[in-house]
Each structure stands twice: as structure tokens, then as C-alpha cells.
Amino acid sequence: MIEIRGLSKSFVGQDGGRVQALSDVDLDVAENEFLTVLGPSGCGKTTLLKAVAGLVPVDSGEIVVDGTKVRGPGPDRAMVFQNFALLPWATVLDNVAFGLELRGVGRAERQERARALIAMVGLAGFETKRPAELSGGMQQRVGIARALAVQPRVLLMDEPFGAVDEQTRRLLQEELLSIWEESRLTVVFITHSMEEAVLLGDRVVLMSARPGQIAEIVPVPLERPRARSLERSGKYAEITAYLWDRLRDMHEEHRAAR
Structure with missing residues (x-):
């Protein structure tokens, strides 16, 4: 591989x-x-x-x-960083969907996929929150969901925890x-x-x-x-x-x- x-x-x-x-x-x-x-x-x-x-x-x-x-x-390939690297002005939903937006995925599809991943990492109900409103662990969950959203074959994780x-x-x-x-x-x-x-x-x-x-x-x-x-x-x-x-x-x- x-x-x-x-x-x-x-x-x-x-x-x-x-x-x-x-x-x-x-x-x-x-x-x-x-x-x-x-x-x-x-x-x-x-x-x-x-x-x-x-x-x-x-x-x-x-x-x-x-x-x-x-x-x-x-x-x-997708990468998850130690320092979270989230967009501070964006909601959880928009952070997770960000990579899909860059790839030209339509709004409805990227939000549907992002919501499913947010639920997968245990953050359902936090879609409209911004990073400053989340704990460190929650921010890292957002980072993992964002990496998974683009459906990579390889996940690269740099001391994510x-x-x-x-x-x-x-x-x-x-x-x-x-x-x-x-x-x-x-x-x-x-x-x-x-x-x-x-x-x-x-x-x-x-x-x-x-x-x-x-x-x-x-x-x-x-x-x-x-x-x-x-x-x-x-x-x-x-x-x-x-x-x-x-x-x-x-x-x-x-x-x-x-």
C-alpha cells in the first residue's frame, strides 16, 4: 500500500x-x-x-x-494533527464538511456525510458549535471526522491525542x-x-x-x-x-x- x-x-x-x-x-x-x-x-x-x-x-x-x-x-491521504487545526470561525458541521467543499461536493451531500460522521464520533447535537465552545477531546473528534469525510484510503495521524x-x-x-x-x-x-x-x-x-x-x-x-x-x-x-x-x-x- x-x-x-x-x-x-x-x-x-x-x-x-x-x-x-x-x-x-x-x-x-x-x-x-x-x-x-x-x-x-x-x-x-x-x-x-x-x-x-x-x-x-x-x-x-x-x-x-x-x-x-x-x-x-x-x-x-488525510492527516490529523495534534493541534486540531480546525477553522475557528466555522461550526462543527462546516469544519467536518470543509474538505468535501474543496472537492466540489454539493452542499446537501457534504452536509449529509458530515452529519453522519459527527454522529459516529459522538458529537451529534454539536453541529452548530464552534471550536472555542468545545473541549480538547471534542475538537480532536471533529478533526478525525473531517479527515474521514473525504473517504481517504490512508489516514495519517501525528500524535493526535x-x-x-x-x-x-x-x-x-x-x-x-x-x-x-x-x-x-x-x-x-x-x-x-x-x-x-x-x-x-x-x-x-x-x-x-x-x-x-x-x-x-x-x-x-x-x-x-x-x-x-x-x-x-x-x-x-x-x-x-x-x-x-x-x-x-x-x-x-x-x-x-x-
Whole structure:
């Protein structure tokens, strides 16, 4: 579904020098897979996701989605950001329907589709509210509904629950799993939480410290549909502990090399 080959990306740093964000990244994501991505801060996780979304150009390498090379944003991919990125002046209904409007979908059809998704994410009755009137968790539900409205084949999620409290985060995780079980989109999900990565993912990609590379891919052989009870299982604890050990080792290696 997603093929990434030899991907490298650098930026101009604040001092005017080049900062290598990604170096020679190779990665395959299967159709309908839920892939989670972990790594030290600043390792290029968001840059990788934005490159797949077509939001940033790359220095070398290529990204192919369903046989088509990525050259920019496309209707087959939708992105959910940590900071919600909602239109502050627009209602919930108009925010969810925004991408459909850009694609020329008629008003009646886009509102019908938006209302159905608003109900799916548990916000029926809030259609006329604006983002400032919503909690953080509710705003993120709007962001997820907006991404789903354009019916993408790939959903790209950049720490989407990082700005909400722990209780809301757990509820959103369960909601996302339910939506994914129903839609079976291909999902690439960035997180800083080992527990979240294991709870959600079919596999966990571990990225090294900058310049970001794929250090390891860890399978998560836990049955689906996922339930909170698996957090008490030995296998869940084993995978989570392994990920923490690997991340701690990478941090210490990076610090020693500086």
C-alpha cells in the first residue's frame, strides 16, 4: 500500500546550517494495516508523516501509495494533527464538511456525510458549535471526522491525542479502534507513548535519533478487536517493556555520541 524507499530529508537550521531530519528510510505499510511509530524527540517522525502526506518535498528517495508516486497532497491521504487545526470561525458541521467543499461536493451531500460522521464520533447535537465552545477531546473528534469525510484510503495521524488529558486520551483510543475496525483504513499513527503504540498497532516502528532511520520494526501479535483487558496481559507488558528498553538505549547512545 505504502512503499518508502531511500527517503532522506534535511532542513535549514536556525544557524543557517543543514539539519538532517531523515536519512535513507525504507518502510512498507500493508493495506489496512494500523502502523504505529515511536522514536526519540526530534527524530523526524512528523517529517516522515508529512512527506507521506505530500506536504513537504524530500531530498532523495521516493514514496509510492497504491502504485502512485507521491508528488504532493492527494485525496487518497488525510492527516490529523495534534493541534486540531480546525477553522475557528466555522461550526462543527462546516469544519467536518470543509474538505468535501474543496472537492466540489454539493452542499446537501457534504452536509449529509458530515452529519453522519459527527454522529459516529459522538458529537451529534454539536453541529452548530464552534471550536472555542468545545473541549480538547471534542475538537480532536471533529478533526478525525473531517479527515474521514473525504473517504481517504490512508489516514495519517501525528500524535493526535497528545494534547488531551489521560481520561480523554483513553476514550479516543477506544473510539479510533472502533472506527478502524469498521473502516479498515490504512493508518500510520505517530505517538510518544509505548502503551498507545502497542494498544493500537499491528506493528511498531522504532526510529533512531536524528537523523531518523528505521531502527527496528516490532510486531504486536495481540488479537483483535483490542480490549482494555489486554493491558493486563503478559504479552502486552513484555512488548511495552521491550520498547522502553530500546528507546532508553537509543537515548543513551545518542547522548554518549554527542
